[in-house]
Amino acid sequence: MAIVGENSDGHSQQRRRRRADKRGGIAAASNRPDLEWSRDGESIALRVFGDWQVRDVRRLAVTIRKLKFANRAGNGKSVFVDMAGLTALDTAGAMLLLDMKDHLSAQGYVVSLHKVREADEILFQLISRHPREKSEIVQKRSMVLSLIRDVGAVVVSLWRDVIEMTAMVGQVTVALLMLCIKPWRIRYTSLIHHLEHAGLKAVLIISLICFLIGAVIMQQSVEQLRAYSAEHFSIDMLGILALREVGVLLTSIMIAGRSGAAFTAEIGSMKMREEVDAMRALGIDPVETLIVPRVLAMLIALPLLTFIGDIMCLAGGAMIASQMLEIDLQSFMQRLNDGVEIRHFYVGLIKTPFVAVIIGIVGTLEGMRVRGSAESLGTHVRASVVKSIFLVIVLDAMFAIALTAIGI
Amino acid sequence: MVAVMKEDLSALIEVRHLSKRFGNQVVFEELNLDVYEGEVLGIVGQSGGGKSVLLRCLNGLERVDGGEIRFFGDDVAKMSGRAMRHVEASSGILFQDGALFSALTVLQNIQVPMREHISLPNNIMDELAYLKLSLVGLPANAAHKYPSELSGGMRKRAGLARALALDPKILFLDEPTAGLDPIGASEFDKLIGDLQATLGLTVFMVTHDLDSIFAICDRVAVLADRHIVRTGSPFEMARDPQHPWIKAYFCGARARAVLHGDGTTIEDDAEIRPQHPI
Numbered sequence: 001m002a003i004v005g006e007n008s009d010g011h012s013q014q015r016r017r018r019r020a021d022k023r024g025g026i027a028a029a030s031n032r033p034d035l036e037w038s039r040d041g042e043s044i045a046l047r048v049f050g051d052w053q054v055r056d057v058r059r060l061a062v063t064i065r066k067l068k069f070a071n072r073a074g075n076g077k078s079v080f081v082d083m084a085g086l087t088a089l090d091t092a093g094a095m096l097l098l099d100m101k102d103h104l105s106a107q108g109y110v111v112s113l114h115k116v117r118e119a120d121e122i123l124f125q126l127i128s129r130h131p132r133e134k135s136e137i138v139q140k141r142s143m144v145l146s147l148i149r150d151v152g153a154v155v156v157s158l159w160r161d162v163i164e165m166t167a168m169v170g171q172v173t174v175a176l177l178m179l180c181i182k183p184w185r186i187r188y189t190s191l192i193h194h195l196e197h198a199g200l201k202a203v204l205i206i207s208l209i210c211f212l213i214g215a216v217i218m219q220q221s222v223e224q225l226r227a228y229s230a231e232h233f234s235i236d237m238l239g240i241l242a243l244r245e246v247g248v249l250l251t252s253i254m255i256a257g258r259s260g261a262a263f264t265a266e267i268g269s270m271k272m273r274e275e276v277d278a279m280r281a282l283g284i285d286p287v288e289t290l291i292v293p294r295v296l297a298m299l300i301a302l303p304l305l306t307f308i309g310d311i312m313c314l315a316g317g318a319m320i321a322s323q324m325l326e327i328d329l330q331s332f333m334q335r336l337n338d339g340v341e342i343r344h345f346y347v348g349l350i351k352t353p354f355v356a357v358i359i360g361i362v363g364t365l366e367g368m369r370v371r372g373s374a375e376s377l378g379t380h381v382r383a384s385v386v387k388s389i390f391l392v393i394v395l396d397a398m399f400a401i402a403l404t405a406i407g408i
Numbered sequence: 409m410v411a412v413m414k415e416d417l418s419a420l421i422e423v424r425h426l427s428k429r430f431g432n433q434v435v436f437e438e439l440n441l442d443v444y445e446g447e448v449l450g451i452v453g454q455s456g457g458g459k460s461v462l463l464r465c466l467n468g469l470e471r472v473d474g475g476e477i478r479f480f481g482d483d484v485a486k487m488s489g490r491a492m493r494h495v496e497a498s499s500g501i502l503f504q505d506g507a508l509f510s511a512l513t514v515l516q517n518i519q520v521p522m523r524e525h526i527s528l529p530n531n532i533m534d535e536l537a538y539l540k541l542s543l544v545g546l547p548a549n550a551a552h553k554y555p556s557e558l559s560g561g562m563r564k565r566a567g568l569a570r571a572l573a574l575d576p577k578i579l580f581l582d583e584p585t586a587g588l589d590p591i592g593a594s595e596f597d598k599l600i601g602d603l604q605a606t607l608g609l610t611v612f613m614v615t616h617d618l619d620s621i622f623a624i625c626d627r628v629a630v631l632a633d634r635h636i637v638r639t640g641s642p643f644e645m646a647r648d649p650q651h652p653w654i655k656a657y658f659c660g661a662r663a664r665a666v667l668h669g670d671g672t673t674i675e676d677d678a679e680i681r682p683q684h685p686i
Binding site for chain 2: 055057092099126131132373374375
């Protein structure tokens, strides 16, 4: 400390110097750390030298384990640890030396450290003040119990989904009825915005996939029915399939992935930043401002998109038909008109409002469930897409069974 | 005083003629800075003035447009991959909100650098991680928690434990006390001061917290007008500002409150040396 006194910037210089000797530049050659011992009459001399640092800890741990005398009972023998050769020490190295000391003491040796430099002494003291063992035991559940627990958790969360969705449907219905009475309270700006993003901007992608799927269905059915010389019936088949199922299903799944996820992300990020709470605090109803415009936009956009999807499906079929069946558009339309009743188109279209409500409600509900963190947002966006696609398909299946049963 | 330091202390990091641009916006021009071994260097400057960018440049997280950065005497730009890994392993960073990996528990977070840079037996890795956890003042039951279950102050402590995992020579701190309440902030200052003194760390700290500057910084570098306008002890800055921004910062009402909370006047400071908390 004497060197410090004369310096004008005393205490900081002192700290700088305290360990300066241990920390040579990074390029400086490191001294290989090691441990040697010899028997000296009744006592044991242990010499520590080199750089005891974290990068050599694995090897040093092995060296310590191999100390033969350390595994025998000490019976009060003395161990003198000579630290004179120690050139550098960090927390990991110091921890290892202290562990060794503790182990030797536990074996019944009397351990004493010699020639410890002042800076290393500070480090030893620091480390011996802090616990380094696991102070708590992590409980391990058995496989069977954790399986039962997981199944239970899933059932509970499913039940909660049902309840929350029912509640949300109720809230949205009430809000919609209110808006029927007071139509000037509809958020038109928001509604138009969502119509543009969920409706208009989806036209191209929906047209493209429906056109391609229509073409594929046509191509495959012509190929298969040709064996029975019934290839012209493939137009009837395409018509019924496209209008009843394919158009509406493809559109709904696409929109569930596209807009449902967007709804969850938008509302979820607002929820994360406490914007939704701010709205409530300012007396604005989040159901009316956030959820209703989105559900309403879905209700308007989905039937229109489904109609576009139906037409593009048929167009794809017509293109293939002109190639494989060699009939022109005029006769394709004629055939379609004769073979496919208009009720099939209505069956497809009647499903769209239900699907729209599912996508809108699931998307916004999952958004409202987002809590604080970004992981929560990711989890809920995924849940939103999976749930809405699943529910859309379940709904479609229920409609197919019910409508066929009553002969429509 | 600075001249004395330069003679008998080696610079761990030397920054020479550094320049950095984002598009047309010039962040640094002709920036020179030395970070000496064993000191706590505080970087202050206007918000948006590039303090954090400087920290990111030093850590290789931002590409620089000119000049050189030397770590331990070697130019970072010309370093081999092996030397670079060595530099990475001997510097630790604490980001503003800890930047803990959210999918890992606190214990696993602390062990990430250990797994990445060296191979250690599991029991020693656990022991070391629990030790670091205790060093930064976290209870052992925080080990198996996820970052989202911790408070802001605890996340910073956990981030510090991760930064200290490999016993770095130099510790970079980005606004270590931002977002902490005054009690938490002064505890964190004390923690950094204690660890710096006992582990012999060099600390490079970006901050705008006057309390931490006067409590733990040996030297302050002022970043203004796109370069370091002045370095020196915080008390020198307060006595003799020389630059309008330094005057506004070190002689403003808040600085006076920190300096003269005990009723002393600025003349008395000539006699007072910075008192380290320990």
